[in-house]
Amino acid sequence: MKLMEEKIRDCGKVLPGNILKVGNFLNQQLDTAFLSEVGKEIARLYKDSGVTKVITIEASGIAIATLAALYLGVPAVIVKKHSSANQSKDVYSAEISSFTHGNVYTAVVAKEYLNANDKVLIVDDFLAVGNAIKGLQSMLAQAGAELVGCAIAIEKGFQGGGDLLRKEGIRVESLAIVDSMTDTDITFRA
Amino acid sequence: MKLMEEKIRDCGKVLPGNILKVGNFLNQQLDTAFLSEVGKEIARLYKDSGVTKVITIEASGIAIATLAALYLGVPAVIVKKHSSANQSKDVYSAEISSFTHGNVYTAVVAKEYLNANDKVLIVDDFLAVGNAIKGLQSMLAQAGAELVGCAIAIEKGFQGGGDLLRKEGIRVESLAIVDSMTDTDITFRA
Numbered sequence: 001m002k003l004m005e006e007k008i009r010d011c012g013k014v015l016p017g018n019i020l021k022v023g024n025f026l027n028q029q030l031d032t033a034f035l036s037e038v039g040k041e042i043a044r045l046y047k048d049s050g051v052t053k054v055i056t057i058e059a060s061g062i063a064i065a066t067l068a069a070l071y072l073g074v075p076a077v078i079v080k081k082h083s084s085a086n087q088s089k090d091v092y093s094a095e096i097s098s099f100t101h102g103n104v105y106t107a108v109v110a111k112e113y114l115n116a117n118d119k120v121l122i123v124d125d126f127l128a129v130g131n132a133i134k135g136l137q138s139m140l141a142q143a144g145a146e147l148v149g150c151a152i153a154i155e156k157g158f159q160g161g162g163d164l165l166r167k168e169g170i171r172v173e174s175l176a177i178v179d180s181m182t183d184t185d186i187t188f189r190a
Numbered sequence: 191m192k193l194m195e196e197k198i199r200d201c202g203k204v205l206p207g208n209i210l211k212v213g214n215f216l217n218q219q220l221d222t223a224f225l226s227e228v229g230k231e232i233a234r235l236y237k238d239s240g241v242t243k244v245i246t247i248e249a250s251g252i253a254i255a256t257l258a259a260l261y262l263g264v265p266a267v268i269v270k271k272h273s274s275a276n277q278s279k280d281v282y283s284a285e286i287s288s289f290t291h292g293n294v295y296t297a298v299v300a301k302e303y304l305n306a307n308d309k310v311l312i313v314d315d316f317l318a319v320g321n322a323i324k325g326l327q328s329m330l331a332q333a334g335a336e337l338v339g340c341a342i343a344i345e346k347g348f349q350g351g352g353d354l355l356r357k358e359g360i361r362v363e364s365l366a367i368v369d370s371m372t373d374t375d376i377t378f379r380a
Contacts, residue, residue, distance in 0.1 A: 023300065023303075024302070024303070027268070028267065028268055028270070028299070028300060028303060029243075029265050029266070029267050029268075029303040030256060030259065030265055030266040030267075030268065031265055032256055032259045032260040032264070032265060032266055033260065033263070035256070035260075036260055053219075058248070058249040059248040059249035059252060059268070060268075062249060062252040062253055062256075063252055063253070063256040063266070063268075066220060066222055066225070066252075066253040066256055066257070067256070067260075069220065069222045070222040070223065070225075070226055070257075073223070074222070075219050075220055075221055075222060076219070076220040076222055076253070077218065077219050077220075078217070078218055078219075078220065078249070078250075078253075080218070109218070110213065110218060112214070113213075113214070113218060113219040
C-alpha cells in the first residue's frame with residue numbers, strides 16, 4: 001500500500017531506540033479518513049478468506065481493527081491487557097513482553113468471544129519482533145480457533161518478526177515494511 | 191437513540207456492583223455495524239457545532255470515537271493512561287480516578303495534538319460520575335481549547351455525572367440514559 005509509505009515519509013519521525021513515531025496520524029491523533037482507507041485495504045486483502053472475527057490487543061490497534069472489521073462485515077474482539085472489574089474469570093490468556101514499553105503483561109479475552117468455529121484475522125498498528133502476535137496465536141489455539149492471517153499497518157522488517165511468521169506459513173500482510181531507518185531516511189521493502 | 195436502548199435490553203447484562211456488562215457489542219467484542227450507526231448518530235447530533243477534533247481516553251471509547259470522528263470528518267485524539275517510551279515529555283495531563291477499576295491514573299496527551307483553536311467533542315462509551323470528563327475538561331483548559339460537548343454511548347443517570355455537567359451548561363448527548371437497573375430490569379430515562 002503505497003499510501004502508507006507516503007504517509008510515513010510525510011508524517012513519521014524516527015526517534016532514538018529504533019522508534020518510528022507516527023502519533024500524528026496512526027495512534028495518538030488518528031487521521032480517521034486515512035485509517036478508513038487502511039481498513040478498506042485490509043478488507044480487500046482478506047475479503048475471500050472467510051474471516052469471522054478481527055482481533056487486536058488494546059489499545060493502539062483498536063481504530064484500525066474496528067474499521068477493517070466494519071468493512072469485512074464482522075465483529076472486532078479487543079483483547080485486554082489485564083483483568084478488570086467487569087471481566088469474567090472465564091478467560092483465555094497469554095503472557096506477552098512488550099518491545100515498545102519494555103514490560104511484560106497478561107493479555108486476556110473472555111472465552112465467550114472466541115470459539116472453535118472462528119476464522120480470525122489479527123490486526124495491529126505495528127509488528128516488530130512479533131511477541132503480541134505470538135500471544136494472540138496462543139489464545140486462538142486455546143480456543144481452537146483458526147488463524148487466517150495478520151494485517152499490520154507498519155512492519156519493522158529489520159526486527160524480523162514478520163519474516164519468522166511467514167516462514168511458519170502464516171499469511172502476514174503489512175501495508176508498509178520498513179527495512180531500515182536512520183534519523184534522515186526510511187527505506188521500505190520493495 | 192432507541193437503537194441503543196434496544197441493544198442494551200437485548201444484549202446487556204447487569205452484574206453486582208451496578209456494573210452494566212455490554213462486552214458482547216460495545217467494548218470487548220465490538221458489533222462494528224452497530225457502532226458505525228452510533229458514530230453516524232453522534233456525527234448527526236454535532237454536525238453543526240464546528241467540531242475540529244474528537245477526544246477520548248483509551249481504551250474502551252476508541253472505536254466509537256474513531257467512527258464519530260470519521261463521520262464528522264475530523265481527527266480523533268486518543269488520551270493515554272500513562273506516559274510511554276514514545277511519548278513526548280511535552281504533555282497536558284490530569285489525575286483521574288476510575289469508577290470501574292477503582293484506581294487513579296494519569297491521563298496524558300502530547301501538547302502538539304490540542305491547541306487554542308480546537309473545538310473539541312468528548313466521546314466515551316460510559317458516563318457514570320463523570321471523572322474522566324472532568325479530567326479531559328482540565329486538559330482542554332490547559333490547551334485553551336473549547337469544549338463543544340460530550341457524546342456518550344451509555345450514561346448511568348443514577349450516578350449523576352451527566353446531570354452535574356448539564357447544570358454547568360455543558361452539552362451532554364447520551365444515546366441511552368439508564369435511570370435504574372436491577373438484575374431483571376433496566377429503566378431508561380424517557
